[in-house]
Amino acid sequence: MSPLALSLVLAAAVCHAAWNILAHGTSRIGVPFLWWGAVAASLLWLPLVPITGGLGTAEPWAFGVGVSVSALLHCGYMLAPGAAVGGAWLPYDLQANPRQALGAITAHLAALGVEFRFRTSVGSIESGLVRTSRGTVAAERVVVAANHDVDQLFPEVAEQHGIxxxxxxxxxxxxxxxxxxxxxxxxxxxxxxxxxxxxxxxxxxxxxxxxxxxxxxxxxxxxxxxxxxxxxxxxxxxxxxxxxxxxxxxxxxxxxxxxxxxxxxxxxxxxxxxxxxxxxxxGREEFLDLEALPGVHLAAATTGIGMTTGLGLAEHVVAGFADAPAGGSTRTPTTTAHAPHERHHQEGTR
CATH class of the missing domain: 3.30.9 (D-Amino Acid Oxidase; Chain A, domain 2)
Structure with a gap:
């Protein structure tokens, strides 16, 4: 090999190693970065394959083995030792910023005719009536979704369920x-x-x-x-x-x-x-979901998953009304699958 050829090979090796180091340090996302980098490089070089010798004289299986081994080595390099041992694919995952979502949901419901009474406190609730600082509101069904303030309106329920x-x-x-x-x-x-x-x-x-x-x-x-x-x-x-x-x-x-x-x-x-x-x-369970009084339903996520599951819990509660007469019980209270001692280990205490 001539000195020029040797110099070119060494220079290419140094450039390739430098690229790997820079890519690994700047991407911090490992395989996805490597994958899209390979896709971009393939698209750029594909038109040049016919004029650079094609696939050479290697057998197709040997070519496939070489590509596979190279891919595995690169993937292993891009992941630092111990950085990842598994993962989860969540194709239906959806992110919402609660600072924006609250106002957007309120505006959407108001446009549909829902009446909101802001700066109004609730003093007590009984079947068919909600007594507020702006007067009494009559309703066939009442859903109390006050989260941690459920102990202010129904303290006995909160104590019974360890909330x-x-x-x-x-x-x-x-x-x-x-x-x-x-x-x-x-x-x-x-x-x-x-x-x-x-x-x-x-x-x-x-x-x-x-x-x-x-x-x-x-x-x-x-x-x-x-x-x-x-x-x-x-x-x-x-x-x-x-x-x-x-x-x-x-x-x-x-x-x-x-x-x-x-x-x-x-x-x-x-x-x-x-x-x-x-x-x-x-609380001891993941959700509070029960009838406290005829026609008065209590609903809350009693773990830290309220913003994740709140809309689904609301749909679940309202769906139960379709099978019950007005002012009557909707269904058997729902509880979580976790026993109290499991929940203690799951969330911890302090």
Whole structure:
């Protein structure tokens, strides 16, 4: 091989290695980036195949083996050791920004003729009547969807079902990610919280490992998850604490833990734009779904999945009215499949 040819081969090897390093460091999305990069390169080079020697003299099977081995090696390179051992494909997943969704839903329903009474408090509810600060409203059916405030209107029901308030700490941050976060990112801490995974055999081993490695995060009852908004900022969450009442004072240790884990995962330091405390109903079951009085239905998600399942729960409740007379019970109360002790491990306590 001539010195010129050897130089060209070495230069090509250096350029290829440099491209792999840059691609791996900047993409942070591994195989999808590699796939689309390969597609683009193939489309660019395909017209040149006939004038560059074609497929050569190799047998088709040998050519296929070479392509397959190369693809596997590249995929393995693009994923850092231990970075991923599995995944989930959610073809029907839908994201909605609650800051925008609430106003959009309200406007949509108002356009259909639904009457909203803002700045109006409810004092008491009985069959056929809702007593408010603006007078009494008569109704054949009443749905109480007050979430954690169900204990203010029906304290006996809340006590019977073990419903308390759950406070959470969340952040909105800016961070110079090397690539957009095109879908919500949930971690192992998130999987411990949701019933579909909590019923699998793997949940015990995952919980044991995470709690052993980071007891400090377990004490915060962490749900480590991230979502990027259209403006590029990211929602970072979240820690949890429960009680009959939630104090408004947020410990800075919780925010520091969220920010440290963000930097560890993404490799960049985030800048906090907003901090807030959320409150939702937390009970032994996933949902409160029952008739408290004839014609008075209580409905709430009693875990942290209210924004995920709220519209479906509403459809479920209203659908039950079709099979019952006005002012009567709609159906047998619905409960979750998780027993109280399983729920304790699933969400944790603090």
């Amino acid at each position: 308390v308030r759950c406070g959470l700490d969340m952040l909105r941050v800016h961070a110079p990610l090397t690539a957009p976060l095109e879908a919500p990112l949930l971690t192992g801490w998130s999987l411990l919280r949701y019933g579909a995974f909590a019923e699998t055999a793997a949940v015990g081993a995952l919980r044991e490992r995470l709690h052993a490695e980071r007891p400090d995060l377990a004490a915060l009852d962490l749900n480590q998850m991230y979502t990027q908004l259209p403006d590029g900022s990211l929602i970072v969450g979240d820690t949890h604490y429960r009680g009959a009442a939630i104090e408004p004072f947020q410990t800075e240790a919780a925010a520091e833990a969220l920010l440290e884990e963000f930097e560890t995962l993404f490799g960049v330091a985030p800048r906090v734009l907003e901090r807030w405390q959320g409150v939702y109903a937390s």
